[in-house]
Amino acid sequence: MITAHQADPTEDLRRERSQASFPSRELAALMAGGEAQLKLRERIADAVRADPVFSKKGKYFMERADLYRTTLEKYLALPRLATAIDPNDPITVGKIIRELIDEPGGLDLHLGMFIPTIQGQGDEEQRKHWLPMCTKLQIIGTYAQTELGHGTYIRGLETTATYDAEKEQFIIHSPTLTATKWWPGGMGKTSTHAVVMARLITHGRDRGPHAFVVQIRRNEDHQTMPGVTAGDIGPKMGYNAVDNGFLRFDHVRVPRRAMLMRYSKVDPDGTFHPPPVAKASYGTMVFVRSDIVMNAALYMKKAVTIAMRYNLVRRQSNPGGEKASGGVGQKGLELQVIDYQHSQRSLFPILARAFAFHCTSDFMRRMYFRYEKVSTRKGDFSALPELHATSSGLKAYCSWATKDAIELCRLCCGGHGFMMLAGFGTTFGNYAPNATYEGDNNVLCLQTARYLLKVARAVAKAAARGGDVRDAEEGAQGTSAYILEGGGGLEPGCQLGKSVGLRDTEAALGAFAHAARRQILAAASRAGTLGADAAMSRDMVAWIKAAKAHCAYVVLLNFVDAVAESKPRVSSATAAVMDRLVSLHALATMDDNMGDFLEDGHVSADQAAAIRAEVAVLLAELRPDAAALVDSFALDDYFLNSALGSHDGDVYRRLYDEVQSAPFNASHVPPGYADLLHSRLIKGAGRSRL
Ligand SMILES: Cc1cc2nc3c(=O)[nH]c(=O)nc-3n(C[C@H](O)[C@H](O)[C@H](O)COP(=O)(O)OP(=O)(O)OC[C@H]3O[C@@H](n4cnc5c(N)ncnc54)[C@H](O)[C@@H]3O)c2cc1C
Known part of the structure; x- marks a missing residue:
């Protein structure tokens, strides 16, 4: 047992709390929207902490594939836990669980962009068709707007959706290297579908970027659809549980109703109807x-x-x-x-x-x-x-x-x-x-x-x-x-x-x-x-x-x-x-x-x-x-996941204990020891101690 220093950090925090001029619980309840809301949040945090699927143990030591997988597991377990906590309002509870998980993952764009875009820009029939499959995760979608060549300047997007009135289909195509979609979250590996922003061309005229729901991977075996090239864009400075991806189309045909038509519309004969109010689709x-x-x-x-x-x-x-x-x-x-x-x-x-x-x-x-x-x-x-x-x-x-x-x-x-x-x-x-x-x-x-x-x-x-x-x-x-x-x-x-x-x-x-x-x-x-x-x-x-x-x-x-x-x-x-x-x-x-x-x-x-x-x-x-x-923010230790920020202030104990079980500490022998270090160090054997 390693003894503590005379200044016990947990005692410091206890003393700090006791000298406050106001009741932090009162402010916490106000911020949470009332005592009942605060209690609900606490109950949810307790349930999440008690469920092994949601464990964050070892998260900071994980390789990318493990981080991706464990994050996905948490998202998939979320509806079960949310329903168990409150069968009458699993959506509200689910949002709080997602906040507590605090790691964007492969399903983030599905929840945060794919579904909202269909909700916001699909007409009633389209919403009825896509949304039930989305909520049951029978399809997983992303939002593919940015291209290698253009992000900010949306009118510069090069991907085209050319209408073929004879077959009542759009042909989605990436004509250049810079037309490659680049960045869509969940595109790298997770998604089966994407909302693709492409320049709509009807009757030979360019009508500007519009949204199309396009299948990217087969539901049966997750292989890419014919004419689709896709993959992950590699490690980033953060956000690595998300598989941001790239995506190209080689004359991929989709039905006319793949275009989201709440505002702009294309008739079967190719007649284009612009949105009744310019920028109406800005809602999402x-x-x-x-x-x-x-x-x-x-x-x-x-x-x-x-x-x-x-x-x-x-x-x-x-x-x-x-x-x-x-x-x-x-x-x-x-x-x-x-x-x-x-x-x-x-x-x-x-x-x-x-x-x-x-x-x-x-x-x-x-x-x-x-x-x-x-x-x-x-x-x-x-x-x-x-x-x-x-x-x-x-x-x-x-x-x-x-x-x-x-x-x-x-x-x-x-x-x-x-x-x-x-x-x-x-x-x-x-x-x-x-x-x-x-x-x-x-x-x-x-x-x-x-x-x-x-x-x-x-x-x-x-x-x-x-x-x-x-x-x-x-x-x-x-x-x-x-x-x-x-x-x-x-x-x-x-x-x-x-x-x-x-x-x-x-x-x-x-x-x-x-x-x-x-x-x-x-x-x-x-x-x-x-x-x-x-x-x-x-x-x-x-x-x-x-x-x-x-x-x-x-x-x-x-x-x-x-x-x-x-x-x-x-x-x-x-x-x-x-x-x-x-x-x-x-x-x-x-x-x-x-x-x-x-x-x-x-x-x-x-x-x-x-x-x-x-x-x-x-x-x-x-x-x-x-x-x-800071207590009045009522942020649970599970959410904070910080050796320095935990509620009890036991900073040094946490730091020390956590690194003992780090995978890198599993053995004293480092990677490459046999061929890189051993031949040198062995020469010091017998002489290295005074
Ligand atoms: C982690 C992450 C996740 C992402 N996820 C997605 C996704 O899921 N789907 C998707 O489609 N995209 C996604 N993106 C892409 C993102 O939306 C774009 O990177 C963003 O819109 C900026 O566009 P850009 O990269 O082309 O930057 P650029 O437009 O090339 O900007 C470069 C610089 O030029 C300046 N600039 C550009 N245009 C102007 C202008 N008109 N006036 C003044 N200054 C200008 C900018 O301020 C910036 O400083 C993601 C990006 C990141 C980093």
Whole structure:
């Protein structure tokens, strides 16, 4: 038995929890949507942990084939367990189990893109035909859009679907090397089918990219269909339980009804009917982007939970003496690394941002489902431009921030943070492509920027008419309504720390709105009468920055609103800690981007210094609540799968125990020993010991 050091990390975490200023359970219940929801999540986590199929033991030591297989096993066992936990609502339970598994696998695209695309773009008959087979896993599908030559520029796709009216069939073909589909998840080995995006050609005319359901592999023996070439694209920086693949077609014939025809249609004689509303098929894309916003909150919580718990138990020197960092250093012990101020400055704003993203993801979910209701029930697509702009921008803003936060959390954990056992490696590797897939983040910011340009022009037009800029309101709905408020007139400077306190959220919101509005209106003014494409391409960096500033405002707005709405339902202690988080999020974000606020003098140099000082005060105030705040995310150890982030803080024991059973440690003799090392080392035999 190896004895513990005198500073017991588990005791450290226990003490940290006991000194919290608020009940973490109360905040956890609020975040989960109520105590019943929280209990349900706990019950599900207990069931998953108890089921051997779901075990994550040894996951970090696995080869790719084993990782693929064990992940697939978990996904296949998911419906059984979900139904056992709640036969009345296996879908909700299944979603939570999938979140807990926390490993994208061979079925991810089937669940996340293939089914939603058929649901969103198939007509009723097509949905009835395909979806039952999908849910029973009698077919497994992927989504094949990106090609070797083109990803972002969808109109550049080269795969063709040429209609043959005589046989009432489409001929799917990859005419060039660069037309090869590249990246579809699950394409490498798992899928039998794919939604293939191909340029529709009818009556000799190119109608642009459309979606076709194409069988890729036979159900009988999983061999490729005639004319299809497919395989796996090889190892990636992460995401390796997913078999991303390549796919080529050599004049593969599919029936006319393989084209998803909810919006665009092709008659048997080849007559083409465009969608009644341009961009009506954007629904699936918007849904998936909204989902990424929701996941950003989850992975930010995950990274900061691991890093915070480890920073609370890791002790390293005590440069300021035992009373360093406000007296938190304990006599005779080294300092907890969280008490180094830079650790707090790194981790606490991430903590606050995780709460902010949680609120933003709730907002995104509500916005999407509201749109879905009115668009499907009433055929009303009027909310689409704003939804599209918001989901694009927030997808980019939140996924960038989360990717960076995971890495910053790792850096705050020193050497042990670099162990796979810490959990940051797979979390980063699996999370990072969120910045690329479903639309490269810079490109998505430009889509948001186009919308902002339209709003800015409506504002300018109304102002030029000499009327109230509010006349332009039809162009500025919901999240962009703040653009109207500046109205081109002179605005008073930021009031933070002047007529109101530094923690005044309305004044902070005003500053965020001002910074975004200023950048949007300035870029719009530089654009003059240029078309949107030219405006974006000539002033791209400024527009991307303006879109980010807009998103920063939307995130803060949602955080402020959600906290204001929740406070009456919680104790005053919890309300107080929520207020601190909002203030920290607002002020630390300003501090990190101070140039945007100083540039036009909206914030003065003195205010900037005061904001920085207030951030330091907030860090100290939040310090006693650090453990309780990450506890309130209620992330189960099974999900975290981290030797550094477990709830009990028993970091060193876990690290030590886990490596004892590592396959690489099975023998002292390394691979290649006989032919590479033995002949050299043997010569030292008998002389190597003094
Ligand atoms: C892990 C992973 C999984 C994926 N899964 C799938 C899948 O299942 N199915 C599928 O079809 N695809 C999938 N993809 C592909 C993904 O959707 C594309 O990689 C993504 O859309 C970006 O396209 P691209 O690779 O062509 O990048 P490019 O467009 O080549 O981008 C390269 C650079 O050029 C810039 N750029 C390009 N165009 C513009 C523009 N108009 N304006 C400004 N800047 C521009 C980008 O910002 C970027 O910096 C996956 C990718 C990854 C990494």
